[in-house]
Amino acid sequence: MQRLLTVFIPAFTRVLPALACAGLLVTGASAAGDQPSVPYVPTPQAVVDRMLAMAKVTAQDYLIDLGSGDGRIVVTAAKKFGARGFGVDLNPVRIDEANTNARKAGVTDKVAFYQRNLFETDLSDATVITMYLLPRVNLQLRPKLLELKPGTRLVSHDFDMGDWKPDASVRMDAGDKFSGAGGDSDVYFWVVPAKVAGNWRSQFPVSGKPQTYEFQFEQQYQMVSGSVQVNGRPVKILDAKLRGAELAFSFTAEVNGTPVKHEFSGRVDGGRITGQAALSGSRLTARVEWIAERAVRAAGLEARN
Numbered sequence: 591m592q593r594l595l596t597v598f599i600p601a602f603t604r605v606l607p608a609l610a611c612a613g614l615l616v617t618g619a620s621a622a623g624d625q626p627s628v629p630y631v632p633t634p635q636a637v638v639d640r641m642l643a644m645a646k647v648t649a650q651d652y653l654i655d656l657g658s659g660d661g662r663i664v665v666t667a668a669k670k671f672g673a674r675g676f677g678v679d680l681n682p683v684r685i686d687e688a689n690t691n692a693r694k695a696g697v698t699d700k701v702a703f704y705q706r707n708l709f710e711t712d713l714s715d716a717t718v719i720t721m722y723l724l725p726r727v728n729l730q731l732r733p734k735l736l737e738l739k740p741g742t743r744l745v746s747h748d749f750d751m752g753d754w755k756p757d758a759s760v761r762m763d764a765g766d767k768f769s770g771a772g773g774d775s776d777v778y779f780w781v782v783p784a785k786v787a788g789n790w791r792s793q794f795p796v797s798g799k800p801q802t803y804e805f806q807f808e809q810q811y812q813m814v815s816g817s818v819q820v821n822g823r824p825v826k827i828l829d830a831k832l833r834g835a836e837l838a839f840s841f842t843a844e845v846n847g848t849p850v851k852h853e854f855s856g857r858v859d860g861g862r863i864t865g866q867a868a869l870s871g872s873r874l875t876a877r878v879e880w881i882a883e884r885a886v887r888a889a890g891l892e893a894r895n
């Protein structure tokens with residue numbers, strides 16, 4: 591119990607007496623390996639509803655709740671939206687409760703609950719991942735989450751992901767939080783970004799002449815910046831936006847002697863970006879298809895030299 595208290599963060603510690611009275615603390619999972627204990631504290635139903643709304647869960651989704659408690663997030667996603675998915679929890683009592691709740695809700699054909707360590711769970715099928723853990727656990731999970739399919743949506747109750755800033759967040763009043771003690775709840779939302787950092791090359795005809803674009807992107811999570819060389823001249827990339835695999839950016843560069851605004855959008859798929867570019871200048875308006883390939887060979891040669 592003492593160890594549990596020392597890893598617990600201040601927001602939780604303010605309501606520890608209420609939790610202890612409700613008998614919730616003693617049911618928390620014990621630490622797995624060097625991972626901190628995460629006590630069982632259920633997410634209020636209004637917060638569950640907001641989490642699923644933020645992730646825009648639909649019947650096409652496969653949702654995984656990490657540390658699923660009594661299964662309320664997975665069960666609500668199935669009952670309300672027809673989503674499929676599963677939850678994992680270390681505590682067998684929670685797994686029993688979750689299975690009972692799934693039966694009561696009539697969603698056993700859509701959901702399952704496994705007694706399993708969340709750090710040893712394959713997350714690759716997920717389109718949505720939900721969690722109500724602890725800040726340190728979120729940070730331990732972060733590298734694994736960043737390796738998921740670009741576009742996978744993540745929602746966390748109360749705890750953020752350090753310097754990986756959320757794409758959206760909301761603070762709401764949760765009257766029935768902490769067994770009725772009440773309090774605010776924060777909900778954080780992220781979309782796993784594609785990996786775009788590095789060098790890319792694209793070539794397509796503009797006014798009948800082939801133009802070569804050499805992009806260099808820097809990336810921190812979903813934040814992207816960079817430059818592009820057009821006919822050997824470097825230009826800064828503006829307004830870069832990356833959401834999952836969808837990338838958009840613009841720049842103005844000289845083409846055939848006149849400035850042309852370039853607005854690119856495309857979808858990143860491994861080492862290839864495919865999309866459209868809108869070009870507009872005093873002597874030119876065009877919409878073209880573009881493909882960029884990762885400049886792997888050039889990078890490899892540089893690395894050897």
Ligand SMILES: C[S@@+](CC[C@H](N)C(=O)[O-])C[C@H]1O[C@@H](n2cnc3c(N)ncnc32)[C@H](O)[C@@H]1O
Binds near residue numbers: 632
């Ligand atoms: C704060 S509760 C959240 C329960 C539920 N997701 C909700 O929001 O209502 C955290 C849950 O994570 C479980 N847990 C803690 N560490 C875990 C681990 N390493 N693997 C799986 N479950 C874990 C605990 O047993 C507890 O039920």
